[in-house]
Amino acid sequence: MNRRIFKYSLCMAILTLVALVASPALYAASVCPTPVSLTNSGADGNSNGFGLATSYLNDITSAANSSCNVLITIAANGSISTSNPNGAGFYDTGDDDNVVGVINNSSTTITSLNLSSSTFDIFGFDGDGIDTSPYNAPGNSMDSTGYGGPDSFFTNISPDSTTGIVNFVTPLAANGGMTYFSLEESFDATNPPTPVPPAPTAATPEPGSLVLLGTGLLGFAGAIRRRMGR
Numbered sequence: 001m002n003r004r005i006f007k008y009s010l011c012m013a014i015l016t017l018v019a020l021v022a023s024p025a026l027y028a029a030s031v032c033p034t035p036v037s038l039t040n041s042g043a044d045g046n047s048n049g050f051g052l053a054t055s056y057l058n059d060i061t062s063a064a065n066s067s068c069n070v071l072i073t074i075a076a077n078g079s080i081s082t083s084n085p086n087g088a089g090f091y092d093t094g095d096d097d098n099v100v101g102v103i104n105n106s107s108t109t110i111t112s113l114n115l116s117s118s119t120f121d122i123f124g125f126d127g128d129g130i131d132t133s134p135y136n137a138p139g140n141s142m143d144s145t146g147y148g149g150p151d152s153f154f155t156n157i158s159p160d161s162t163t164g165i166v167n168f169v170t171p172l173a174a175n176g177g178m179t180y181f182s183l184e185e186s187f188d189a190t191n192p193p194t195p196v197p198p199a200p201t202a203a204t205p206e207p208g209s210l211v212l213l214g215t216g217l218l219g220f221a222g223a224i225r226r227r228m229g230r
Contacts, residue, residue: 031101120185
């Protein structure tokens with residue numbers, strides 16, 4: 001092969017590889033999966049959904065996290081922001097149910113999030129969450145609602161289902177940990193996340209203490225040698 005042609009082909013191959021790696025359209029990551037199509041049990045009679053909404057499916061693109069109705073981002077300083085990557089705002093044909101992604105970019109491990117809504121019963125689960133039967137997702141034995149995804153479960157739900165705590169079975173790792181779950185409606189992220197306190201570490205001896213310890217050991221060894229020399 002002509003050397004010039006070889007160099008040209010090599011350069012084009014390298015440029016193509018760089019373009020593929022850099023292209024979000026081809027390599028967009030997503031926290032959230034596309035929910036399975038479920039038949040709504042209609043347990044509380046307020047949604048009447050029967051699967052995935054067309055508007056939700058149409059908004060799933062190659063963009064990162066486009067299958068998340070809501071994305072919670074915990075910033076490096078611990079502040080919380082929310083966005084709506086999927087413009088539909090819901091995934092169920094009953095115009096309800098949200099798949100929620102969480103990304104923890106803080107330096108603190110997160111065990112739970114306090115969530116509330118001033119309008120909707122976001123914890124009013126009616127049977128059409130993202131998990132298939134038997135309700136809890138594989139590997140997540142803590143959730144009995146069908147909404148917890150692979151690693152979340154819910155506690156402290158208020159009588160009107162507008163407030164509650166989302167707990168993570170495996171604490172959400174610092175600096176990029178992520179997971180997802182689902183809720184019945186849209187919510188407001190209110191209270192800051194609850195961090196796992198750092199594990200206590202053994203105290204490191206000070207240099208002066210080390211010197212005293214060494215001196216004592218030497219003195220003890222000398223006493224033993226004098227006694228054995230008698």
